[in-house]
Amino acid sequence: EIVLTQSPATLSLSPGERATLSCRASQSVSRYLAWYQHKLGQAPRLLIYDASKRATGIPARISGSGSGTDFTLTISSLEPEDFAVYYCQQRSDWPLTFGGGTQVEIK
Amino acid sequence: QVQLQESGPGLVKPSETLSLTCTVSGASISSYYWTWIRQPPGKGLEWIGYVYHVGSPNYNPSLKSRVTMSVDTSRNEFSLKVTSVNAADTAVYYCARVGDYYGPWSYSPDLPFDHWGQGIPVTVSS
Numbered sequence: 001e002i003v004l005t006q007s008p009a010t011l012s013l014s015p016g017e018r019a020t021l022s023c024r025a026s027q028s029v030s031r032y033l034a035w036y037q038h039k040l041g042q043a044p045r046l047l048i049y050d051a052s053k054r055a056t057g058i059p060a061r062i063s064g065s066g067s068g069t070d071f072t073l074t075i076s077s078l079e080p081e082d083f084a085v086y087y088c089q090q091r092s093d094w095p096l097t098f099g100g101g102t103q104v105e106i107k
Numbered sequence: 108q109v110q111l112q113e114s115g116p117g118l119v120k121p122s123e124t125l126s127l128t129c130t131v132s133g134a135s136i137s138s139y140y141w142t143w144i145r146q147p148p149g150k151g152l153e154w155i156g157y158v159y160h161v162g163s164p165n166y167n168p169s170l171k172s173r174v175t176m177s178v179d180t181s182r183n184e185f186s187l188k189v190t191s192v193n194a195a196d197t198a199v200y201y202c203a204r205v206g207d208y209y210g211p212w213s214y215s216p217d218l219p220f221d222h223w224g225q226g227i228p229v230t231v232s233s
Binding site: 001032034036041042043044045046049050053055056087089091094095096097098099100101 | 111150151152153154165167168169201203206208217218219220221222223224225226
């Protein structure tokens with residue numbers, strides 16, 4: 001199965017700062033990568049699909065890039081509601097797999 | 108709006124069967140693929156499988172021998188059964204909808220999940 005490795009595990013930043021999250025795949029997933037935001041006790045929320053397409057209602061400060069094995073989720077200026085755990089997920093091959101997550105915490 | 112709600116027992120004994128239901132409102136169960144995902148304590152997300160109202164479900168090979176998914180169109184809900192559970196099956200279980208991003212001719216079960224339930228914690232313990 002395709003293994004997704006996210007880094008860093010934890011990102012400590014202040015509101016207004018730029019967040020850059022990485023997801024690396026064990027083999028090429030083309031552009032078939034999604035990003036989700038997850039807050040404790042809530043349903044995960046889809047942010048980005050197919051590497052760079054924003055899901056419905058996702059603000060422009062959140063963007064995705066990459067292809068092949070290396071992907072990045074960027075939040076250009078952190079808002080208070082952006083502090084959460086972020087997961088990447090590939091749909092290039094079965095079984096579908098997720099990365100281990102990056103927690104974005106308030107510094 | 109689309110809402111998904113998981114239900115079922117929060118405690119299951121080892122070797123028994125875990126049974127969960129996901130009730131869908133705001134969308135027809137017959138129009139989409141539906142999936143189950145779980146998150147063990149302190150770990151990441153694990154895709155369990157998907158189901159459609161027709162055809163065969165597709166399961167993660169790591170669980171395939173113990174998992175059954177089905178759809179009840181009359182109730183607009185779908186379900187998950189995991190047999191012979193052990194402590195490693197302790198997790199928060201989520202149901203989710205496979206989203207339709209490119210229109211009906213390009214809809215496929217591998218697309219990302221656009222609506223999720225809140226999750227239901229299940230503990231396997233005697």
